Amino acid sequence: MQIGELAKQTGCSIQTIRFYERKGLLDKPSRTEGNYRLYNKAAADKLTFIKQCRALDISMKEIELLLAQKAEPKQSCASVNQLIDKHIESVDEKIYELSQLKNILQSMSAKCSDNKTIKDCGILNALER
Amino acid sequence: MQIGELAKQTGCSIQTIRFYERKGLLDKPSRTEGNYRLYNKAAADKLTFIKQCRALDISMKEIELLLAQKAEPKQSCASVNQLIDKHIESVDEKIYELSQLKNILQSMSAKCSDNKTIKDCGILNALER
DNA sequence: TCTTGACCCTATACGAAGTATAGACATTAT
DNA sequence: ATAATGTCTATACTTCGTATAGGGTCAAGA
Numbered sequence: 586m587q588i589g590e591l592a593k594q595t596g597c598s599i600q601t602i603r604f605y606e607r608k609g610l611l612d613k614p615s616r617t618e619g620n621y622r623l624y625n626k627a628a629a630d631k632l633t634f635i636k637q638c639r640a641l642d643i644s645m646k647e648i649e650l651l652l653a654q655k656a657e658p659k660q661s662c663a664s665v666n667q668l669i670d671k672h673i674e675s676v677d678e679k680i681y682e683l684s685q686l687k688n689i690l691q692s693m694s695a696k697c698s699d700n701k702t703i704k705d706c707g708i709l710n711a712l713e714r
Numbered sequence: 715m716q717i718g719e720l721a722k723q724t725g726c727s728i729q730t731i732r733f734y735e736r737k738g739l740l741d742k743p744s745r746t747e748g749n750y751r752l753y754n755k756a757a758a759d760k761l762t763f764i765k766q767c768r769a770l771d772i773s774m775k776e777i778e779l780l781l782a783q784k785a786e787p788k789q790s791c792a793s794v795n796q797l798i799d800k801h802i803e804s805v806d807e808k809i810y811e812l813s814q815l816k817n818i819l820q821s822m823s824a825k826c827s828d829n830k831t832i833k834d835c836g837i838l839n840a841l842e843r
Numbered sequence: 844t845c846t847t848g849a850c851c852c853t854a855t856a857c858g859a860a861g862t863a864t865a866g867a868c869a870t871t872a873t
Numbered sequence: 874a875t876a877a878t879g880t881c882t883a884t885a886c887t888t889c890g891t892a893t894a895g896g897g898t899c900a901a902g903a
Contacts, residue, residue: 587851619851633843641815644888651838661830665838666826673820679812683808689770694799698795699791699795702791703786703787706795714766730861732881737860747869748880749881773859847900847901848901850897850898857890860887862885863885865883865885868880868881869879871879873875
């Protein structure tokens with residue numbers, strides 16, 4: 586199948602597919618006489634895998650590691666488990682940071698209301714520190 | 715004061731200060747004979763303001779709006795209130811998305827353990843979709 | 844046969860918010 | 874005079890794509 590068909594099947598844009606190829610996540614596909622990329626089901630599966638990972642905010646570097654693991658079916662998957670657990674930790678940290686941030690923003694928001702002037706704005710004054 | 719001193723006082727790096735200047739967040743400062751930047755307290759205050767905003771993950775574009783507002787002390791600060799409230803909403807959304815993501819990751823993590831092979835890895839299989 | 848339209852190609856620039864480097868110039872201390 | 878800082882500009886790099894320009898390919902219709 587050509588790149589447009591692959592894009593439709595996976596929900597990735599054509600540019601993104603070429604981008605992943607450039608970055609080495611996807612193998613260089615065969616080409617037609619007219620230099621069009623030709624993909625098979627294996628490529629589609631790999632791209633779907635990549636897309637699932639990205640949807641979980643797994644970085645391209647980590648995806649490379651996972652793909653390398655996948656290539657050795659007999660090995661232990663301990664490092665896959667570790668990677669996912671570390672990723673969960675980092676998501677957790679981000680959630681924590683954002684909730685801290687939300688608290689500060691809300692307390693600032695409580696310090697002001699629409700009917701004040703810029704000069705007396707509780708928010709802007711809080712931002713001066 | 716020179717840029718190094720300003721950096722120390724505000725906790726911003728020298729490169730970041732120059733970056734903000736290029737982006738128009740900070741005014742172009744006066745210069746010494748030797749072409750060194752010279753800052754006054756007003757510049758330091760402005761940079762501190764910017765830093766506070768960035769710590770709250772307010773974008774540079776939004777900071778520009780806030781700085782423009784600050785320049786007109788007699789106006790109403792309603793739009794400042796709105797900007798902050800919208801920002802709180804977007805932080806909230808991010809928190810929600812991340813917690814969704816965490817749920818999926820945790821359920822995946824529960825599907826596997828260290829003593830399996832890549833071939834039977836519950837995580838990798840889940841990522842195939 | 845020619846042209847139109849749909850598809851594809853490469854190379855490059857852009858976005859956010861900085862960080863890092865090279866190579867040069869200015870100032871201060873020894 | 875020279876060494877050590879401090880500063881200057883310009884450029885490249887990061888992540889993960891998206892967007893564009895300027896072409897080439899291929900099938901169908903007039």
